[in-house]
Amino acid sequence: xxxxxxxxxxxxxxxxxxxxxxxxxxxxxxxxxxxxxxxxxxxxxxxxxxxxxxxxxxxxxxxxxxxxxxxxxxxxxxxxxxxxxxxxxxxxxxxxxxxxxxxxxxxxxxxxxxxxxxxxxxxxxxxxxxxxxxxxxxxxxxxxxxxxxxxxxxxxxxxxxxxxxxxxxxxxxxxxxxxxxxxxxxxxxxxxxxxxxxxxxxxxxxxxxxxxxxxxxxxxxxxxxxxxxxxxxxxxxxxxxxxxxxxxxxxxxxxxxxxxxxxxxxxxxxxxxxxxxxxxxxxxxxxxxxxxxxxxxxxxxxxxxxxxxxxxxxxxxxxxxxxxxxxxxxxxxxxxxxxxxxxxxxxxxxxxxxxxxxx
Numbered sequence: 030x031x032x033x034x035x036x037x038x039x040x041x042x043x044x045x046x047x048x049x050x051x052x053x054x055x056x057x058x059x060x061x062x063x064x065x066x067x068x069x070x071x072x073x074x075x076x077x078x079x080x081x082x083x084x085x086x087x088x089x090x091x092x093x094x095x096x097x098x099x100x101x102x103x104x105x106x107x108x109x110x111x112x113x114x115x116x117x118x119x120x121x122x123x124x125x126x127x128x129x130x131x132x133x134x135x136x137x138x139x140x141x142x143x144x145x146x147x148x149x150x151x152x153x154x155x156x157x158x159x160x161x162x163x164x165x166x167x168x169x170x171x172x173x174x175x176x177x178x179x180x181x182x183x184x185x186x187x188x189x190x191x192x193x194x195x196x197x198x199x200x201x202x203x204x205x206x207x208x209x210x211x212x213x214x215x216x217x218x219x220x221x222x223x224x225x226x227x228x229x230x231x232x233x234x235x236x237x238x239x240x241x242x243x244x245x246x247x248x249x250x251x252x253x254x255x256x257x258x259x260x261x262x263x264x265x266x267x268x269x270x271x272x273x274x275x276x277x278x279x280x281x282x283x284x285x286x287x288x289x290x291x292x293x294x295x296x297x298x299x300x301x302x303x304x305x306x307x308x309x310x311x312x313x314x315x316x317x318x319x320x321x322x323x324x325x326x327x328x329x330x331x332x333x334x335x336x337x338x339x340x341x342x343x344x345x346x347x348x349x350x351x352x353x354x355x356x357x358x359x360x361x362x363x364x365x366x367x368x369x370x371x372x373x374x375x376x377x378x379x380x381x382x383x384x385x386x387x388x
Contacts, residue, residue, distance in 0.1 A: 033065040036383065037111035037136065039102065039121050040068060041095040043075030045261065045288065046230055047200075047313050048117045048143040053080050054203040055115070058379045067109055071098050076261070076288050080206070095120040103128040106136065113386060117141035117174075119155070119163055126166035137386055140166060141174040141198070145331060146187040148308035152234075164188045172386070174198040176311035177333035198382065200311050201375045202320060211297040211321070218298055221253070225359065226299040228259040228292055228314045229306070231267045231285075235260075236305035236328065238273055239352055243305075245277045246356035254282065254359070256303075259295060261288045296321055301362045306330040307349050319343065324365050326358040342368040 036059070040052045056066050061084045068081065073089040081087065088109075090101045095118075102124060106114065114129075114136040116122045122140040129135045149155040155163070167173050167188055173195045175181035181195045218224040225244075229235040237258055247254045258270075267285065274283050289295065296302060302318040304327040315325055315337060325344035327334055338344040342365065345358035 033063060034113065034383065035065045035067070035109065035111045036113045036115060037067045037069060037106065037109055039114065039116040039125055041071045041098070041118060041121050041124075043070060043073075043077035043081075044230075045075065045077040047310065048141070049077050050313055051141070051200050052115065052117050053077060054201050055379055055383075056085050057082055057203050057206065058201060058376050059383065060380050063380065063384060067111065069102065069105055071095055076290075079290065095124050099124050099127045103132065106132065110134070111136045113137045113139060113383065115139045115141070118143055119159065122166045122170075123159070123162045126162075126169045129169065137172070138170045139172045139174060139386075140170045142176065142180060142184055142310070144310040145180055145308055146183045148331075150187065152308060154234075160188075164190070167194075170194070172196060176200060177331065177336075179332040180310065200313055200316060201379050202313065202316050204320060204375060207293050207317060207320060210291045210293045214291075214294050214297075216298045217294060218255070218257075222255045223251070223253050223300050224298070225254060225256045225301045225303055226259065226295050227256065227303045227305060228296075229312075230260050231258075231262040231270065232264070233266060234307055234309075236307045236330075236349070237266075237270055239307075239350060239355065240303060240305035241270060241273050241277065241279065241283060243352045243356040243359065244279060244283060246353065247359050248279065248282045250356075250360055252282075256283045257286055257295060257299075258283070259286045259289050259292050293317070293321070296323060299323060301326060301359065303355075303359065304328060304330070305355065322367070324362050324367060326355070326362060328355070339368065342366045 038052050040049050067086045069088040071090050071092045090098045092098045116125045167190045175184055175195050175197050178197055181197055184190050184195055185192050244256050296318050302323045302325050304312055304315055309330045328349045329346050338346050347354040347358050
């Protein structure tokens with residue numbers, strides 16, 4: 030009989046978003062001599078599928094929507110009998126909470142909050158019924174993970190969850206994968222230019238429209254700047270952004286690269302990384318670029334950015350929607366002192382966290 034801790038991760042779709050990436054990073058980091066890792070999806074497709082290591086046991090429910098997965102998910106939980114069940118998306122958290130109703134010997138349930146509750150409500154990204162179901166899910170959980178201390182306070186305030194049930198768990202990055210993917214690779218950029226990279230799903234949330242408008246000021250001041258946006262279109266936003274680029278006569282300065290299997294290559298060879306988001310949970314791309322010692326220009330999309338970005342040292346911070354400040358920060362990135370702190374032991378922290386859960 031195996032003494033391994035059995036963990037089931039529920040990631041409905043492997044579309045490569047931030048929450049999915051965090052789950053995959055945790056799965057890859059967990060030591061397989063201590064943990065038996067299972068992943069359940071609603072359909073076994075998506076670009077992030079390629080990031081799964083061979084020792085992760087994949088289960089495909091073969092349904093079209095997350096809420097259609099509840100009964101199949103319940104059956105799978107009963108069959109696998111995991112010690113821990115981890116979910117990090119709102120719809121996934123709700124589905125799990127419904128799947129475990131009346132289940133005997135239920136696993137230790139961990140739900141991760143993927144975004145700032147305050148900003149989701151402010152931007153009408155969470156409807157009343159969804160908020161009600163999410164609060165039901167959080168109350169059924171054994172542990173709720175907040176990405177930052179500020180997010181913990183928001184979960185308490187906006188969802189009525191007691192503080193002793195919430196733990197701050199910073200997003201882990203898979204440094205081994207990053208190191209492998211920047212090894213022996215060719216520079217994708219023209220060295221004569223100043224190459225700026227932004228990444229994320231092409232959505233209104235990411236503020237790429239603000240970044241594009243700010244870039245008009247940038248290239249008027251210095252035509253050597255180039256902007257490369259990495260990420261898949263999440264609807265019709267890409268068409269809108271391409272229209273703005275055309276109207277501002279920026280087609281020779283801004284490039285949409287789509288999804289990239291190895292985005293780290295672009296991060297590594299870039300001169301600057303920019304996060305233009307209107308709101309976030311905790312942006313993985315900023316953590317990854319800091320690990321690569323890249324200067325950052327970011328919006329103050331969450332209070333925690335003040336902890337990650339030391340103004341004038343490793344980056345500049347600007348207010349959300351302030352296009353002029355964004356362009357000025359990009360133009361002045363070389364004034365940064367480029368001081369970077371060393372990364373902590375991510376692997377050890379993740380493994381100890383899951384190993385020490387009292388089930």
